Amino acid sequence: MAGLKSANRSEERLGIDRIDTEGNALVDVRNLAVVAGNGLSVAFSNDLVLGTITEKLKNELSAIAPNGDQVLQALAKIAGRIEDDGSFDEGDFEQLVGAFESQAALLEDLADLTGLAGEGNTSLQASLLEVRGFAGDLLKKGTGIILKTILDSAPTGWDATAHMHPFFRQICHEYSGDITFANLNYDSLVLSCLAMLGLPFCDLADPRRPAQIKFTDDEAGEVKVVGEYEGWSLRDALDFPFNKRIRLVHPHGSLTFWKDMNTGEVVKIPLNALRTHNIFTDLDVNSKNMIPAVVLANSREKPRRVKEYPFDLAYKAMAHGLSTSDHWLIVGYSFRDESVNIELRNALSRKTVKPKILISTFGDELTEEMVKDSIGWGTEHGPSVQNIYFDREGVEGLEQRPSWKIFTSS
Known part of the structure; x- marks a missing residue:
């Protein structure tokens, strides 16, 4: 496998490289x-329960925006459209925050097509890229909230x-x-x-x-x-x-x-x-x-x-x-x-x-x-x-x- 530089260097490697062509261990050591x-x-x-972290995300975002409830509704609606296979879970922070990565990528691709709009497409492209930047900022903000929540919730010592x-x-x-x-x-x-x-x-x-x-x-x-x-x-x-x-x-x-x-x-x-x-x-x-x-x-x-x-x-x-x-x-x-x-x-x-x-x-x-x-x-x-x-x-x-x-x- 690519990257396994140490393969076959030693027969005392506790068996990690001593396998047959089917991937089965050839030595008595158990991996x-x-x-x-x-x-x-x-x-x-219990503070690291998925739903608890997601609630923290929602509360933080709601506190930032003056119309918090509407922001959360829009967040769920966007994520629900992205997860179009019926698997959307409002309690899953990856789906909520990850929606903005998809949106940012779509907006960037759309900006590449502005040449089809004829004259004035420069300002249109700039507008699309500005909205893409907004989606990217939301992604970074949500990521920061989640990772800080995990850091603060993890027991130490x-x-x-x-x-x-x-x-x-x-x-x-x-x-x-x-x-x-x-x-x-x-x-x-x-x-x-x-x-x-x-x-x-x-x-x-x-x-x-x-x-x-x-x-x-x-x-x-x-x-x-x-x-x-x-x-x-x-x-x-x-x-x-x-x-x-x-x-x-x-x-x-x-x-x-x-x-x-x-x-x-x-x-x-x-x-x-x-x-x-x-x-x-x-x-x-x-x-x-x-x-x-x-x-x-x-x-x-x-x-x-x-x-x-x-x-x-x-x-x-x-x-x-x-x-x-x-x-x-x-x-x-x-x-x-x-x-x-x-x-x-x-x-x-x-x-x-x-x-x-x-x-x-x-x-x-x-x-x-x-x-x-x-x-x-x-x-x-x-x-x-x-x-x-x-x-x-x-x-x-x-x-x-x-x-x-x-x-x-x-």
């Missing part, structure tokens, strides 16, 4: 692929996250091979836990490439540095170090990933920088040189966005982890993201020996048929009961329940 959705974040704090520590310890203990942890959430809770517990992990940040990061404002034509931090450039290949067998990747970006609009470089900055620099609050004000590197998009735009760097690299890491692991742990994921489902289906189709899959969810809303349809489990794969297991009590305490013991037994 694990984890795909984690919002349910994992909620296990840390040992005591606040201790209830989840046994889960991460047990994963590392049970699987002695490589663990690919694809975190679909924007928060840094998984990263914080792995760091606090001293587990052998790495992420897309490249410690060999330190970066000086400057946040600037262009106010009244004068560029001012409003924050300067030490960070790291992201990897440009899946060249994870041998001794860091837990590989944490964020396929949809992270609070800590930021893109320099002048150079195109994507960097990771420390969480404390976000806590001390109020960049989230006024993303749409003036001309910020740095923007969050996150895929905050609706179902129409997301397939395009995940093909961009660094999300494409994280997707490759997730796909590689699924292909080289005979155990898949899917935690708190709704199976509503088609881009992720495609990777699950592709990995399943490549494996002759089907993986054991544990679905950790809460309640009965997620059905077995929904999961099988999403990952492409058909009758040709045999009875799913032999491979797909459900735990419906939430991820906290999962490592102590019978479903975990069955999943990890072989």
Whole structure:
């Protein structure tokens, strides 16, 4: 696979590169692929429930506008038109905010056609681009509100996250091979836990490439540095170090990933920088040189966005982890993201020996048929009961329940 520079360097690589042509492990070491959705974040704090974050977005936008209710109605109407497949959910902040990315792109394309309008098309093009800029500002404002809400809502410190520590310890203990942890959430809770517990992990940040990061404002034509931090450039290949067998990747970006609009470089900055620099609050004000590197998009735009760097690299890491692991742990994921489902289906189709899959969810809303349809489990794969297991009590305490013991037994 492209980007796997370290392939075949060592036979002691814990099996990640020792696979057959069908993607099945050839060694005795057990690898694990984890795909984690919002349910994992909620296990840390109920303040991270999808609907709660969306309500915060609505309240913030309503407070900004003098006619708040009308603004929210217009927001829902625009998003509903974009999500034209009947899947619009007013409680999903990605659909509400992501609508403006679609609108901005459509307006830009429309501006390219103004030559068909004959004389006067220059002013028409300028008007369209001005409206496009307005849609872009709304996108940045909504993104800032959501990411700041997630940052402020995420618990910090040992005591606040201790209830989840046994889960991460047990994963590392049970699987002695490589663990690919694809975190679909924007928060840094998984990263914080792995760091606090001293587990052998790495992420897309490249410690060999330190970066000086400057946040600037262009106010009244004068560029001012409003924050300067030490960070790291992201990897440009899946060249994870041998001794860091837990590989944490964020396929949809992270609070800590930021893109320099002048150079195109994507960097990771420390969480404390976000806590001390109020960049989230006024993303749409003036001309910020740095923007969050996150895929905050609706179902129409997301397939395009995940093909961009660094999300494409994280997707490759997730796909590689699924292909080289005979155990898949899917935690708190709704199976509503088609881009992720495609990777699950592709990995399943490549494996002759089907993986054991544990679905950790809460309640009965997620059905077995929904999961099988999403990952492409058909009758040709045999009875799913032999491979797909459900735990419906939430991820906290999962490592102590019978479903975990069955999943990890072989």
